[in-house]
Amino acid sequence: MKKPSQSNWFSSLLALLFALLLFFNANASGSMSNVSGTNQIYDEMLYNIPVQVEYDQDKYFVSGYEETVNVHLSSANRIQLNLESNEDTRNFQVVADLTKTPLGTSEIQLRVKGLSTAVKAEIEPKTITVTVEKKVTKSFSVEAQIPETIEAEGYKVGKVAVSPKTVEITTGEETAKAINRVVAPLSNVKQSVDTIKQTVNVQALDSKGQVLSIENPAPQVKVVVDLSLPSKEVGLTISATGSPPSSVEHYTFTLSEQKVEIRGTKSVLDAINTIELPVDVSNIKSSMKKTIKIPTNADYIVSPEEVEVTINPVFVGTNTSFSETSGGQSSTTASSSQMIPNPLPSSESPASSSSTSSTSSSTSSESTVANDIENGSSSEPVN
Template sequence: MKIPYQSNWFSGLLALLFALLLFFNANASGNLSDITGGSQVYDEMLYNIPVQLEYDQDKYFVSGYEETVNVHLSSANRIQLNLEANEDTRNFQVVADLTKTPIGTSEIQLRVKGLSTAVTAEIEPKTITVTVENKVTKSFDVEAQLPESIEAEGYKVEKIAVSPKTVEITTGEETAKAITRVIAPLSNVKQSVDTIKQTVNVQAIDSKGQVLSIENPAPQVKVVVDLTLPSKEVGLTISPTGSPPTGVENFTFNLSEQKVEIRGTKSVLDAIDTIELPVDISNIKSSTKQKIKIPTNTEYIVSPEEVEVTINPVFAGTSTSFSGTSGQGTTTSSSSRSVPTSVPSSEKTTSSSSTSSSSSSSSIESTTEDDLENGSSLVPAN
C-alpha cells in the first residue's frame, strides 16, 4: 500500500533536481557569455604626442631631444579609451623627469602621467637623449641672409635695414660659445618686386654653418631690402584687332614710342624680345590717335605704361589716307618712331574690280615703299 506513495515522492524530488540543474546551467551560460563579451580589448595608436620636460627652466637649458613620440593605448572600456585618444578630452601626458639629470648628455626614460587606470599605454620610443646645460643669455648683432635667387636672378641690392640690429639669445652655456653669427634668413620673394619687407625669426649659426639650438620662440627682427631689378629695352609690334570699315584696304601706324623698358628677373627678361600692342581698327575711317596701355603681367614692370598710336586708314584704290571731316586725300604722315606690325604676311589686299586691279596694286606698292622709307607701318585691312 505504501509503494505508490513512495514512488510519487521520489519522482517529484527527481524532477525538482532536474529543474534546479537546468536553472543553474542556464545562468552559468549567461555569465560565461557576459565574461566573454567583456574581455574584448580596444586599441588606439596616437602619433606626435609632445614630450613634457620636468626641470628647473630658470637654471638650465635643454636641447637635442625628440619633441614628440607615439603612444599605443589599449582598454576594455571603449568610452574611456576614446576620451584619452581625443586631444580635447585627454588627461595623460608623456613626461621626462630631468630634475636629477646631471649637466651633459643623458638618456632619459619616458613615462605616462595622468592616464586613467582603465587604460594602458606603451610609448614608442621609450627613451630620449637630452643635453642639459647651464642657461645663459647674451646679445648678438643680426645680419640679413638673402635668398640665393636674388643673385641668380640678377637683382642688385641697394640697401639692407635690420630692426632691431641687436637681439638677446638665450641658450646653453656651451652652445653660446659656439655661436659665430646670428642671421635673419629671408624667404624667396615674388618676381618683379623692388623692395623686400619680412619679419623673421633669427637663427644662431656656428663656424660650420650649422643651426644651433636656442630658446623657443626665437627673437624676431624686421628686414627691409631695397633692390634694383634687371632691365632691358624691347620693341613694340602692332597687333590689329577688330574689323576694318568698308572701303579701307590698309592702315599705317605711328607710335609715340618705338621701344619700352621692362624690369623683372633675369629669367623673365631673357624670354621677352618684343611686346605685342593690340590696336582696335574697327570703324577707323580717318586719322585717329589712341592711347594704348602696354600689356604686362606680374612677372615684369613696363615703362612707360602706355603709348600713343596714330592710326591712318588707306582706302581701296588710293595711295593716301583720308580725313573723315574734310574728305580730302592727304599723304600719310611719317614717323621715325613707328615700328613694323605683327600682322601675318599671308593677309593680302583685294581689288574691287579686274579693271582697276593693276592701278590699285601699283598705288599701294608706291605708298608702301614711301611709308617704309619714312618709318610708317602699312597694314592691310582684314
C-alpha cells in the same frame, strides 16, 4: 500496479531534475557571455604627443631632444579610452624628468603622467636624448641673409636695413661659445618686386653655417632690402582686333615708342623678345590716335606703361590712307577731311589713261612704303 501517490512522486522528482539542469545551463551561458565581454580590449594609436620636459628653466637650457612621441593606448573600457584619445578631454602627459640630470648629454626614460588606471600606455620611443647646459643670455648683431635665388635671377642688392641691429640670444653656455654669427634668413620673394620687406625670426649659426639651438620663440627683426631688377629693351608689335568697316582693306599704325623697357627676373626677361599690343580698329574710317596700355603681368614691370598709336585706314581698291603727324613723327598723308571714294571700275576708266594710272599707282605705292619705313610705322592687314 503502482499506486497513484508513487507515480506523482516520481514525476515531481523528474521535473525538479529538469528544472535544475535548465537553471545551471542558463547560468553557465551567462557566465561565459560575461567572460567574453570582459576580455574585449580596445586600442588607439596617438601620434605627435608633445614631451613635457621638467627642469629648472631659470638655471638651465635643454636642447637636442625629440619634442613629440607616439603613444599606444589600450583599455577594456571604451568610454575611458575615448576620453584619453581625444585631445580636448585628455588627462595624461608624456614627461621627461631632468631635475636630477647632470650637465651634458644624457638618455632620459619617458613616462606617462595622469593617465587613468583603466587605460594602459606604451610610448614610442621610450627614451629621448637631451643636452643640459647652464643658461646664458648674450647680445649679438644681426645680418640679413639674402636667398641665393635673388642673385641667380640677376637682381642687384642695394641698401639693406635691419631693425633692431642687435638682439639678445638665450641659449646654453657651450652653445653660446659656438655662435659665429646671427642672421635674419629672408624667404624667396615674388618676381618683379624691387623691395623686400619681411619680419623674420633670427637664427644662430656656427662657423660651418649649422643652425644652433636657441630659446624658442627666437627674437624677431624687420628687414628691408632694396633691389635693382634686371632690365632690357623689347620691341612692340601691333595686333589689330575688332571688326573694321567693309570699305577698309587694312590699317597702318604709327607708334610713339618703338621699344619699351621691361624689368624682371633673368628667367622672365630671357623668355620675352617682343610685346604684342592689341589695337581695336572697329568702325575706324579715318585717321585717329589712341592711347594703349601696354599688356603686362606680375612677372615683369614695363616702362612706359602706355603708348600712343596713330591708326590710318587704307581703303579697298586704293593704296591711299588717312594719316596725321604725331609727336614729331610723320606718316603717309592723303587726306584728313574726307573718306577716299572707291575708284571707278576699269571698264569706265578712259583707255588712254591706263598706262599713266598704272605708273602713278606704282610710284604712289613705292612712296608709301618708303615713308612707312622711314617713320617706323607698321602695316597690319585686317581681314
